[in-house]
Amino acid sequence: MSEVVLPALNMVDLAGGVAPAPVRIVERRLADMAHYYQDQDAVAALLEENPFIYRTYISHDPVGGCGLFAGTTVIEPGRVGDEFFMTKGHHHVKEEAPEVYLTLRGQGRLVMQTRAGDVEIQAMAPGSIHHIPGVWGHRTVNTGDEPLVFFAVWPADAGHDYAAVEQKGFRQLMFAGADGPAVVANPAYEGM
Ligand code: PAN
Ligand code: ZN
DSSP states (O other): OOOOOOOOOOOOBTTTTBOSSOSEEEEEEGGGSGGGSSOHHHHHHHHTTOOEEEEEEEEEOOGGGOOEEEEEEEEOSOEETTEEOBOOOBEESSTTOOEEEEEEESOEEEEEEOTTOOEEEEEEOTTOEEEEOTTOEEEEEEOSSSOEEEEEEEETTOOEEOHHHHHHOOSEEEEEETTEEEEEEOTTOOOO
8 A cells, every 4th residue: 555645734934934844945145146147246246245145945845746846935135236136047847847936925026938038027916826837937036125925836846947047048137227126138148
């Protein structure tokens, strides 16, 4: 008889977005992603401080073949020059593997892009639920002045491909503009 997978319970602190007993925490400081930002003079000025950009608290991993990961990401408020703090962004290795995000706190943008260069940007605010179909690479950006916190669920076998975004970038970037967050074409974007 196959072993029964036990239900798992975890709690997220809705204000802080912190799972108190995460299975794993992935942390990214500026030095881990310095070349992702456009203004390299601003990067150099911030590197000594090397601020935390974001943390992902993996609250459930697919123990026993349950099939899903779940985790909460907290992106700090801040900018590198005029470009908002953001995640690296990735594609799923398994092209058809989708993902769902639920925003818990803060204001931001979910920037999505296919490998062919199609772009879709959705506003993130508490309560917004985002379905990311498999072929869309995804990055989140904190455009507010408090932490951006969102909960994500994705298939155990999705896999993360960071190389495509690292090499080609996203076609559109989020900068602070005179009238609020502004979408800016990435001058360094290398399409297919
Ligand atoms: C999320 C992301 C998380 C961090 O859990 O992994 O927000 O972003 P990066 O992985 O791009 O650094 C997710 O999309 N999982 O598939
Ligand atoms: Zn993902």
